[in-house]
Amino acid sequence: MKIVVIGASGDVGRFVVEELARDGKHDIIRVGRTQGDYQVDIASDESVDALFKKIGRIDAIIVAAGNVILAPIAEMTTANFHKGLQDKLLSQVRVALVGQHYLNDRGSITLTSGIAVDEPIAQGSNAATSNAGIEGFVRAAACDFSRGIRINAVSPTMLTESMDRFGPFFPGNESVSGARVAMAYRRSVEGVLTGRVYRVGH
Numbered sequence: 505m506k507i508v509v510i511g512a513s514g515d516v517g518r519f520v521v522e523e524l525a526r527d528g529k530h531d532i533i534r535v536g537r538t539q540g541d542y543q544v545d546i547a548s549d550e551s552v553d554a555l556f557k558k559i560g561r562i563d564a565i566i567v568a569a570g571n572v573i574l575a576p577i578a579e580m581t582t583a584n585f586h587k588g589l590q591d592k593l594l595s596q597v598r599v600a601l602v603g604q605h606y607l608n609d610r611g612s613i614t615l616t617s618g619i620a621v622d623e624p625i626a627q628g629s630n631a632a633t634s635n636a637g638i639e640g641f642v643r644a645a646a647c648d649f650s651r652g653i654r655i656n657a658v659s660p661t662m663l664t665e666s667m668d669r670f671g672p673f674f675p676g677n678e679s680v681s682g683a684r685v686a687m688a689y690r691r692s693v694e695g696v697l698t699g700r701v702y703r704v705g706h
Contacts, residue, residue, distance in 0.1 A: 506562045507693065510535045510546060510599060511569030515666050516616060519682030520568055520689045533559060537569075546570070546595035549602065556606040564693045565603045566614045567596045572631040574673065580629065588630035593637040600645065600655065610652035614692040615642060617659040619706045625673050635659065639701050646699030654698035660685040661705030680705035 507524060511517040512534035525532050534540035535555065542558060545551040546569060556562075573580070573588035596615045603613060620628045621635035642657045649655060662670050664679040671679075688702040 505529070505564055505693070506531045506533065507564040507566065508533045508535055508559060508562050508603075509566045509568065510544065511567065511616075512536055513539045514568055515663055516660065516682065516685060517566075517568035519686040520566060523683065523686035523690055524693070533562075546599055547590055549598060552598055552602045556603055560606070561608055562603075562606055562611065563608050564612045564614070565599060565607065566689055566693070567599050568616050568689075570595050570616070570634075572620075572628075572634050574627045574631065576627050577629050585630055585633075589634055589637070592631075592634035593641075596638055597641055600641070604649065604653060607651075607653055610654075612653065612693055612698075613655040614689055615655070615657045617657050617701065619659060619661040619674075619677075619703075621659065622703070622706055623677070627673070642701065643699050649698075654692075654696075656692040656698060656700045656702060658685065658688045658692065659701050659703045659706070660688070678705065 507530050509521055512521050513536050524530050535542045535544055544555040570592035572592045573584045600613050615638050617635035617638040620631035624632050642655050646655050662674045662679045664681050685704045688704050
């Protein structure tokens, strides 16, 4: 398969690339904001459309990119909340809406949510909202896609490799390895299910 991985050099994306490239079955196209085979700003319709026009027809899209705003609710502004929604939720939706037109029949889209939707954390209102929106979009969009196109999401808990940065936000939570999380993306891409949220570690 010809697979586009957006966020390929990030915490999750690098493990996804490693997992999918391991057996040599796939042609992996690495995409990032500033690194990779191609660059894209997923907050821009024009940038996303230009990306897929350059790459051409593909079999799968994975989005492992997007940041949320972590801040106490008393200090959260509507502008910051919107920024987080734009960067995590709406950017992933944008990739799905634009990218569907470049997918071959029976292609797939895999988005990324996260544990904060199920296990809220301090300063995590924006994260929970963004993740819930992604999961709702996946479930509903799966009913509408034609040509056998599938869409799923992976919802990982905190990665072991990211504990130094995010550990304080998840007191008492067990982490999971990036390699384990990456297997859920393989399941989404190579499997047959659609409209599913694959939870890893929660």
